[in-house]
Amino acid sequence: MKLLINTLVRPYYIRNAGFLGVIFYLAFGFMRPTDHYALMAAILTSPFLFVLTTLLWALYTLRATVFVRQLISEPPHRFLLSARLLPPTIRWSGWVLVAVLLLLPVEGYASWMISHGVIHQLWVANGAIVGTVLALVGLSAGAIDHRIRHPYPTRTIRVPRPQRPVPYVLFFPGFLLRHRPVALLLTKTASLGLLVGVCRLYPTDDYDQRLLLICLMMSLLTHAPTCRACYEFETTWLRLLPNLPFSRTTRLTRYALTYALLWLPELPLLLYNRPTEITLTYVVLLWFTGLAWLLLFHARSYRADFNPDRWMQVLLLGFLTCLMLIMFGVPVWIWLAIGVSGCLLHWRMRP
Amino acid sequence: MLLTIDNLRKAYHDTPIITIPSLALNPGTYWFRGINGSGKSTLLRTLAGMLPFEGSITLDGQYEVNRHPVPYRLRVNYAEAEPLYPDFLSAHDIIRFVGKAKQATSEQIASLAERLGVDTYWHKPTGTYSSGMMKKVALLMAFLGQPALILLDEPLTTIDDRAAQTLLALIQEHQARGVSFGLASHQDVGQTELVIDRVFLVENGEVY
Numbered sequence: 441m442k443l444l445i446n447t448l449v450r451p452y453y454i455r456n457a458g459f460l461g462v463i464f465y466l467a468f469g470f471m472r473p474t475d476h477y478a479l480m481a482a483i484l485t486s487p488f489l490f491v492l493t494t495l496l497w498a499l500y501t502l503r504a505t506v507f508v509r510q511l512i513s514e515p516p517h518r519f520l521l522s523a524r525l526l527p528p529t530i531r532w533s534g535w536v537l538v539a540v541l542l543l544l545p546v547e548g549y550a551s552w553m554i555s556h557g558v559i560h561q562l563w564v565a566n567g568a569i570v571g572t573v574l575a576l577v578g579l580s581a582g583a584i585d586h587r588i589r590h591p592y593p594t595r596t597i598r599v600p601r602p603q604r605p606v607p608y609v610l611f612f613p614g615f616l617l618r619h620r621p622v623a624l625l626l627t628k629t630a631s632l633g634l635l636v637g638v639c640r641l642y643p644t645d646d647y648d649q650r651l652l653l654i655c656l657m658m659s660l661l662t663h664a665p666t667c668r669a670c671y672e673f674e675t676t677w678l679r680l681l682p683n684l685p686f687s688r689t690t691r692l693t694r695y696a697l698t699y700a701l702l703w704l705p706e707l708p709l710l711l712y713n714r715p716t717e718i719t720l721t722y723v724v725l726l727w728f729t730g731l732a733w734l735l736l737f738h739a740r741s742y743r744a745d746f747n748p749d750r751w752m753q754v755l756l757l758g759f760l761t762c763l764m765l766i767m768f769g770v771p772v773w774i775w776l777a778i779g780v781s782g783c784l785l786h787w788r789m790r791p
Numbered sequence: 792m793l794l795t796i797d798n799l800r801k802a803y804h805d806t807p808i809i810t811i812p813s814l815a816l817n818p819g820t821y822w823f824r825g826i827n828g829s830g831k832s833t834l835l836r837t838l839a840g841m842l843p844f845e846g847s848i849t850l851d852g853q854y855e856v857n858r859h860p861v862p863y864r865l866r867v868n869y870a871e872a873e874p875l876y877p878d879f880l881s882a883h884d885i886i887r888f889v890g891k892a893k894q895a896t897s898e899q900i901a902s903l904a905e906r907l908g909v910d911t912y913w914h915k916p917t918g919t920y921s922s923g924m925m926k927k928v929a930l931l932m933a934f935l936g937q938p939a940l941i942l943l944d945e946p947l948t949t950i951d952d953r954a955a956q957t958l959l960a961l962i963q964e965h966q967a968r969g970v971s972f973g974l975a976s977h978q979d980v981g982q983t984e985l986v987i988d989r990v991f992l993v994e995n996g997e998v999y
Contacts, residue, residue: 515875605887606880618879677877680932682841684892685864 444534447517448508449541455665456507457752460545461759462630462658467549480556484565494572497546499626504542505580506622509587513619515676524588531588532581539580547573609697615673616666616702627666631659632709639713649718653766653775656726657759659706660733664755666702667737670695692735692787699734706730725772732779739786792852793818793940793971794838799846801837808833809996811846818939819988820962820972823998830996831975832872835942838973839869850939865893870933872945872975874925878918882909882928885917886935893936903931906957922949930958934965941965942973947983959983 453460471479483489511517523531540547550573557566606614616624638648638655674681686694707727714723740754762775794816801809809830825831836842840856840863849855854863876885886909890900904910907927917925926949933941941962947955962972962985975993992999 606884608888611877611880614879615877673877677875679841679871679875680869680889680929683839683864683867683869684889685861686892687861 441534441537444538445541447520448511448538451511452504452507452542454751455668456503457664457755459503459627459630459662459665461752461756462634462661463545465658465759476552477556480553481560484553484557484560484562490565490568497550497572497576500546501543501576501580502622503626505539505583506620508538508542508584510619510623512584512587513591518591521588521591531585535581535584536577538584539577542580543573543577546576608694609701611678612670612673612698613701615677616669620669623665623669627662628705630662632705634659634662635706635710636713639710639715648715649722649772650766650769652718652726653772654763656730657762657766660730660737661755661759663702663734664737664751667734668741668751670698670738671741688787692783695738696731696735699738700731703727703731703734722772725776729772729776729779732776732783736779736783736786739783742786792816793850795847795849795852797847797849799837799844799848801833801842801844807996809837809844809998811998814998816971817988818969818971820966820986821974822987822990823973823975823993824977824990825975825993826977829993831977831993832944834993834998835869835944835973835975836871838940839867839942840864841869865936866939867942868893868933868935868938868940869942870926870929870944870946872948873922874929876917876925876928879916881914881916882920883913885928886932889932890935893932893938895935899935900931903934903961906961907931907954908957923951923954926950927954930954934961938970940971940973942975944975945977946974947976947978959985 467476483493512520523534526534550569554566554569557563557569634655638651707724710723710727711720714720766775792815794814796811796814796816798813799809799811800807823831823834833842837844838848840848840860847855847857850863850866853859854866856863882904886900886904889895901910904913907930909924909927909931912920912924917928920928930943930946930950933943946958950958966972966986974987
């Protein structure tokens with residue numbers, strides 16, 4: 441059991457620190473406890489809202505389960521495939537434990553809702569919540585067991601193959617499309633949704649430029665696992681890379697092009713939804729700031745002394761610090777300068 | 792002098808893996824032998840400029856790996872023991888990318904691919920390759936460009952007899968051209984037709 445926690449559960453929380461940080465911030469930064477109680481009362485009494493909540497929980501379950509299934513298929517974790525030799529009862533108890541731990545955020549909020557339902561004696565709704573959570577845990581455990589019994593999927597996403605050799609900048613995006621499509625889809629959906637939401641929902645003045653910056657930081661947090669995935673991709677699938685005679689500048693340029701490609705969908709979306717008071721220059725600066733910070737995250741992931749356990753703390757503390765500085769009025773060009781100089785500094789320190 | 796190693800220390804989380812106070816290698820072919828876990832692969836990867844380390848490794852008396860990483864890596868090639876490549880890419884994609892970096896010509900790539908039999912699965916995605924097919928791709932890439940030193944980690948494992956014979960012929964041809972080799976193997980490379988200039992025993996991270 442300890443092995444499963446260390447190999448499957450811990451990596452999930454470490455690699456999704458940014459995503460979970462954004463969810464936590466949205467849930468408890470923007471909303472007060474009274475807002476939550478009002479929301480719970482609405483969910484517990486409205487079937488439509490209940491189904492919507494179930495869908496959100498199912499989406500989270502899908503993300504966590506797909507992550508673990510992909511992890512099991514990767515070469516460093518293939519030893520876990522021998523678990524299929526264990527008796528089903530022992531094997532299933534392990535997967536149920538993993539699923540329960542993966543779904544802790546859902547279970548936590550569900551428990552809060554149940555306690556609210558008990559106070560208001562909403563027994564049917566409480567029963568439905570318990571049933572939903574149990575079903576999600578069961579489905580997640582079943583999906584993990586299925587991957588253990590069928591480790592090499594016969595159907596995967598077919599990446600279109602051009603006649604010409606695939607250029608290096610497409611190696612990592614190709615890997616994401618083929619091996620982590622759900623994670624990529626959810627990351628982009630969350631990031632784009634946040635940016636469009638802030639652009640469209642809020643009226644614009646000086647204050648809202650800061651709001652756009654905060655939203656950019658949240659959008660970057662959702663991309664943090666992608667930067668770590670790039671490191672894992674290269675150290676697992678492209679181990680020869682450090683032997684290739686590229687200068688630091690060439691390597692950095694290649695990464696910049698790769699991340700520019702991944703970050704590209706945000707640019708037209710920002711331009712299209714740009715509030716009239718926000719200048720074009722500001723949007724372009726904002727996009728380049730995002731790119732610079734992605735490269736900073738990437739450079740940080742490549743440090744020899746990188747400690748994945750501390751990654752979550754660094755991200756959350758960094759986000760809170762950024763939040764305060766943005767509220768104090770630090771402008772976008774300063775954030776761009778911090779991103780670029782931080783990235784270059786990390787890059788110079790690389791062996 | 793081909794390679795000069797001074798105060799080399801490679802450690803993982805404070806656990807020393809390789810320690811070489813001083814070692815100078817003339818051009819030639821060297822066999823690093825040792826049991827599993829003795830540090831052979833780490834040594835080769837360090838010599839290939841792929842791992843951070845303390846100390847210095849200098850090629851041809853002028854290219855120190857950390858100070859001149861580009862010319863050093865251009866002249867030191869490496870093939871890993873158990874290669875793995877992105878399963879959606881073909882041998883063509885990977886070899887072209889590495890070949891361009893190592894300044895190999897199209898003719899050299901085509902010739903090596905034909906001799907090692909990689910041309911028969913040139914455009915197929917690597918996800919469909921056996922471990923032997925994958926190994927031949929890695930071996931091919933170790934000969935790309937104009938290397939002064941080629942490091943081969945367990946070169947004879949997983950490949951078939953025909954490929955092994957081709958590999959030995961390739962090594963001999965390159966030896967005749969003055970290219971040096973560092974072979975890491977727990978197998979007895981000495982029983983092949985290869986001329987080995989010196990055998991090093993790698994034991995507990997030290998080289999004798």
